[in-house]
Amino acid sequence: MIDTYSRHRPLALLAIVVVAQVLLLAFQIKGEHDVRMIRYWAVALVTPLERAGTWSFSKVGGAWGGYVGLRNARAENERMRTELDQLRLRNRELESQAAEVQRLSTALNFRNAHTEAGMLAAQVIGSSADPTSHTLFINRGEHDRLRVNMGVVTPDGIVGKIVEVLPNTAQVLLINDKDSGVGALFSASRTHGVVRGSGDPEPRMEYVVNDEKVQAGDAIVTSGEDRIFPKDFPIGTVESAKPGSPFQVIRVQPSARLDRLEEVLVLLTQQEVVFKKPEVPVAAGAEAAGEPAAGAPRAKTAMANPSAAPQ
């Protein structure tokens, strides 16, 4: 062993001296990025070791963590599933509330836009137990100044009228109930008729002669003659029309979603009310003749329907 060492000592010394001078050169020389080569070599030498060490630690740590974590995975999974279900439920509640807010906002805007008649918002709290009867119960009653024969509407169109008033509840007869009838006319031709319920989801417009040209999609509005609803308020549109005897058989698609009512507006007045129409320029001749401006509200104190007198 000593002979081997002594035999190779000069070679080892040569290597040491050469390496020392190479390091000396590396300390002086700067590479492309203005970094001393000695620093570049040191980083290049150490970086693979650091990467290997980091990789090893991450693998070992990951394996251990996977084992330990797996033991709690089931419980955490159950916990997260429960939390997810709760969040979904909460989300649905919030969506429902948001939709309700939207509806109420629409109703409020409608009420504020039509200050000609007092309105009271009410929520639908129930419907009739009889499948052949189309009625609703709302959460307003006598204590809220409701009276029989007050009209019930939504911003989309008319809904029905109050037929029974209890202290804190009222029953509403929908326009598609067989006992319901609303004075109506065609918006375009101004032909009068009556929208009467038939027990089906769609009411019908009656007393329209066969000569009258009626097409699907024609708008039907209130005539105001029943003194319950304001004039020219949407009822619905013609769904189908065919000749009959002696009058046409016209099916009406209500404007208001009678099967999805949640909030409604009760017209607190029992006087004839005409909602204002959007302002239009008045012709000079018409104004000079003394005709009132179109859409101007007018109220009559005379009650056309004695049964609707306030109690």
Next chain:
Amino acid sequence: MGYMLNVGERSDPNVEVHKFYSGAVLAVCLLALVFQAFLHKYGRWSELIDLPLLVTIYFGVSRRNPVTGLFLGGTIGILQDALSHDNPIGMYGIAKTIIGYLASSIGGRIDTEHPLSRFALVFFFFHFHQIILAITQRVLLNHSAPLFTLRLFLDSLMTAAFAVPLFALLDRLRRPS
């Protein structure tokens, strides 16, 4: 002159190591560096001869001790770098360290006293020295240094020719055994 042409003392790697007068090695090495730097300012012709390289080879083959040879070569090379303008220190040091080691190793194996052998030895060591320098410059300095050119060939012939009388002159500094 006959002395130079004679086969001379037979080189015995196991026995004979030439010794020099005290301070002779140091003085010759310093003089070689001084002359190399001094003569340089009188023209490019001085680049034809590499005195430090000759001194390294001579003392390497004479001492026949690889350890001594590599340290001597390294010292001479580093000093030569220090005396240059833009050479990083260590460039000639590496080359002459290796040359010193090889010269010392070879000195004990072949006849280095004959003029022809000295001429051939210097010729090959010159080119080997140049190869080491070129590799060092290419790897570390990123310079495209030539490995072999006609100019280098002529330089090697000049250096080898100059080495024969120089080595004969340096033989006078040997301490008689």
